[in-house]
Amino acid sequence: MTIAAERMINGVNQERKLVTNLPGPHSLALLARKENAVSSGVGIGLPVFITKAGGGILVDADGNSLIDMGSGIAVTTVGNANPEVASRVVEQVANFTHTCFMVTPYAGYVEVCEALNELTPGDHDKRSALFNSGAEAVENAVKIARAFTGRQAVVVVEHGYHGRTNLTMGMTAKNMPYKHSFGPFAPEIYRVPVSYPFHDGPHTGTEVADWAISRMEKEVGAENIAAIVVEPILGEGGFIVPAPGYFKAVADFAQANGIVFVADEIQSGFARTGDWFASEFEGVVPDLITTAKGIAGGMPLAAVTGRAEIMDSVHAGGLGGTYGGNPVACAAALGSIAWMKENNARQIAKDIEAIMLPRLADMQINHPTIGDIRGRGAMIAIELVKPGTMEPDAARTAALNKYCHQHGVVTLTAGTYGNVFRFLPPLTMPVALLEEALGILEAAFEATA
Numbered sequence: 001m002t003i004a005a006e007r008m009i010n011g012v013n014q015e016r017k018l019v020t021n022l023p024g025p026h027s028l029a030l031l032a033r034k035e036n037a038v039s040s041g042v043g044i045g046l047p048v049f050i051t052k053a054g055g056g057i058l059v060d061a062d063g064n065s066l067i068d069m070g071s072g073i074a075v076t077t078v079g080n081a082n083p084e085v086a087s088r089v090v091e092q093v094a095n096f097t098h099t100c101f102m103v104t105p106y107a108g109y110v111e112v113c114e115a116l117n118e119l120t121p122g123d124h125d126k127r128s129a130l131f132n133s134g135a136e137a138v139e140n141a142v143k144i145a146r147a148f149t150g151r152q153a154v155v156v157v158e159h160g161y162h163g164r165t166n167l168t169m170g171m172t173a174k175n176m177p178y179k180h181s182f183g184p185f186a187p188e189i190y191r192v193p194v195s196y197p198f199h200d201g202p203h204t205g206t207e208v209a210d211w212a213i214s215r216m217e218k219e220v221g222a223e224n225i226a227a228i229v230v231e232p233i234l235g236e237g238g239f240i241v242p243a244p245g246y247f248k249a250v251a252d253f254a255q256a257n258g259i260v261f262v263a264d265e266i267q268s269g270f271a272r273t274g275d276w277f278a279s280e281f282e283g284v285v286p287d288l289i290t291t292a293k294g295i296a297g298g299m300p301l302a303a304v305t306g307r308a309e310i311m312d313s314v315h316a317g318g319l320g321g322t323y324g325g326n327p328v329a330c331a332a333a334l335g336s337i338a339w340m341k342e343n344n345a346r347q348i349a350k351d352i353e354a355i356m357l358p359r360l361a362d363m364q365i366n367h368p369t370i371g372d373i374r375g376r377g378a379m380i381a382i383e384l385v386k387p388g389t390m391e392p393d394a395a396r397t398a399a400l401n402k403y404c405h406q407h408g409v410v411t412l413t414a415g416t417y418g419n420v421f422r423f424l425p426p427l428t429m430p431v432a433l434l435e436e437a438l439g440i441l442e443a444a445f446e447a448t449a
């Protein structure tokens with residue numbers, strides 16, 4: 001096992017410890033202030049206010065220590081305040097915090113692009129550009145694909161999630177909470193079927209790809225499509241892993257028709273699934289790849305990486321932004337990537353999978369509400385149904401989530417039907433804590449039966 005075993009990481013004792021009910025009095029006081037100061041449109045999953053974190057633990061304002069099974073939504077893959085990240089950030093902040101790369105550049109931006117060009121699938125000539133958020137990266141991938149192809153249509157898939165800006169809301173499938181009352185959305189976005197093995201009955205990945213391709217040909221016209229944007233493992237949609245052949249068939253269709261194939265690896269990227277990028281699993285080499293979340297150990301950074309001829313087809317000055325590729329965020333990304341290489345992060349993700357999958361399969365025997373167990377690496381989910389049916393059980397999912405939260409495990413839900421329980425532990429999670437979190441999940445099943 002390469003997975004962590006230390007008792008103390010980053011000054012944080014690797015132990016779940018509850019000293020108050022959750023949320024405790026300090027968090028409740030802060031929550032009251034939040035309600036008076038912060039828009040109620042900004043929701044909170046578990047209102048414990050965090051003061052310190054590291055390894056697999058979040059410490060709150062009341063001194064409670066919670067197990068982190070969410071990594072702030074797949075962001076702190078290298079752990080929170082990872083020393084390799086923190087030391088480079090501190091050094092960079094002390095040197096300079098910002099110049100705007102478009103005004104006067106700095107090496108860190110170039111080094112992050114070099115690392116992305118090296119780590120992403122394919123050994124062709126690549127270029128990258130840096131941005132602030134995942135949504136911004138997706139927007140820029142679409143801009144680049146349109147400039148390169150001279151076409152307008154963008155194809156996305158059912159259950160896909162791409163962000164909260166106007167274009168990416170339009171590209172996102174789920175109405176509540178992402179799109180509701182926020183329209184009208186950008187035009188020229190088309191949604192086609194995705195392979196969802198748990199719900200596809202006997203249909204194979206390539207069969208579903210054929211339906212998707214037929215829809216593109218008949219309803220959009222292949223020659224009008226600038227880009228197909230797909231997550232190789234769908235994140236917010238519920239960690240849907242398309243059946244073998246689906247992703248490849250859609251990528252092949254794109255290639256045969258001059259369409260830019262964009263893998264949105266914002267959630268699945270950076271060692272999360274046991275490969276540097278989830279596209280590698282099916283041997284797909286995307287034309288463009290969008291990254292964010294796990295890239296910079298918690299600092300805001302995002303990127304588009306891809307074929308040099310596509311990335312360079314945009315006029316000079318056409319890409320950028322005031323903060324894109326901020327030097328502090330770049331320093332964090334270089335620290336994060338260095339940690340992943342030195343610690344064989346991909347293997348750690350596989351070790352986490354090897355612990356989680358059999359344990360969840362055991363739980364399924366006693367709790368047939370677990371309809372499906374899926375995912376790869378440290379990106380694992382269970383889909384909950386009314387036993388013996390395919391009917392989504394969002395109420396049970398919410399009850400389990402609440403139980404875990406009350407018992408000091410920070411868990412996340414997902415899925416179009418709100419019935420997916422997802423696990424995104426940091427790769428610095430000690431084995432004992434991971435096992436404890438799974439034990440609490442099992443107790444949650446019993447308590448909510």
Ligand SMILES: *Cc1c(COP(=O)(O)O)cnc(C)c1O
Nearest residue numbers: 133134135161162163235266267
């Ligand atoms: C989170 C996410 C985004 C949006 O990223 P933000 O940084 O929240 O804008 C886009 N695509 C996928 C697959 C994501 O998981």
